Amino acid sequence: MMLWHFVFWLSCAVAVVCSASLLFVRKPMHGAVYLTTAMCALALAFYLLGAPFIAMMQLILYVGAIMVLFVFVIMLSPLQETFPLQLQDRSLWPGLILLILMLLELGALLFGGLQVDPTTPQIIDSKAVGELLFGHYKLAVEAISTLLLAALVGVMYFARHLQRHQERKLPEQQEAK
Amino acid sequence: MNLLAVLFVSFLLFAIGLAVILVRRQLLFVLMGIEVMTNGAVLAAVAAGQYWHSADGQVLSLFMMLVAGSELAITLLLAMLSYRYLKVSRIDQMNQLQDKLDKEGQLL
Structure with missing residues (x-):
């Protein structure tokens, strides 16, 4: 069970970090590679949660079909402009403020005394x-x-x-x- | 398995995807952000299904994946068409329907 916790939380961390790096990468192709890594890590997390069918479907559908589509479009697109993250753009601020509000609501929800019994994962x-x-x-x-x-x-x-x-x-x- | 912690991870994925959509205005990155959001929702569905020991969560997440795939097939082609015809790769440059005004504020 110790090993299960270690591998599960490691794969969740890999998925979250790879998704967050989409915010900072410059080229779409690098973003596609990070997204593929995140999806593979999520497939491992699904497997560890006891859902082998969805884990394989994640690999076949997301990594095998959707990411291939992404890479095809990136290779076929004639424009190779890259736009790095620009936080001084004022039009971004309202959306980011709303996002931070949403995160605060999540914190209030999760740490506000909500109790859920822990269960052992069962293979379906x-x-x-x-x-x-x-x-x-x-x-x-x-x-x-x-x-x-x-x-x-x-x-x-x-x-x-x-x-x-x-x-x-x-x-x-x-x-x- | 602590359900709240898994739900926290899935919400984190959803928020990251939303932030990617809000911050990166490039078409391909917007689509990638949508994919990250869908992945967060799929993780929540699978975790909830496993918590109640029922297969409904897996069926729901399979449907979510299929809908995301069919949506992406069309939107990626539309993105490629916008590259070719409009020579535009950012969503805030897609303003071909706007009215152009002269200095007095009259329609040109």
């Missing part, structure tokens, strides 16, 4: 998740599949738009040469 395997997913949440699975289909159609539409624009631009460039 993919069989239980699958039974619930295709039993009780059948309709939600259908809805989410429709959402994925809609996203697919939308991405295909925009990508066709992008391709047509490039084809139109190419003959003009050849004429200019």
Whole structure:
């Protein structure tokens, strides 16, 4: 149990520190690397909490799909401008003040006498998740599949738009040469 | 497992993501901040599900991941389109719909 606490809190700390470093990095590619590290650490935390299915899904979906998308877009984007953190920008202040207020509220909530009994983590395997997913949440699975289909159609539409624009631009460039 | 401590970590992740969105005005960093916020919410859902020994939390977090993925596929493509067409990479430069005024305050 000692080892469990050590590894769990270490992975949580890695996730939080890597996410916080997104505030300071200059290049989007470095940010993508930090975000990938944070997601891997969170996958370890999910595994240690007793949710191996979600841990693997975190690796497959976030690290395998979403971060690959991010890296593709960073590599394909023609603009390589970087904007470091600028705290003297006055338009940032209201948002930051609200954020600090939110953190204070959290502190008041957590340290204001709220009591929760500690439990030992229990493994809930993919069989239980699958039974619930295709039993009780059948309709939600259908809805989410429709959402994925809609996203697919939308991405295909925009990508066709992008391709047509490039084809139109190419003959003009050849004429200019 | 202390549920309050795990919830504190998840809230910290959420606040960091919100701070990234508020402070970094670059499009890609805004999307990364949204991802960090979603991760914080997923951690809260998984921890609560494990606390009550039920699989509902894992189902909820799976749905959250899928929604975040489908949202990101479209928004990343929109970000790339805005790079190509508008030559803009910061959200506060996306002001093509604004009215331009001359010195007397009249519409041009």
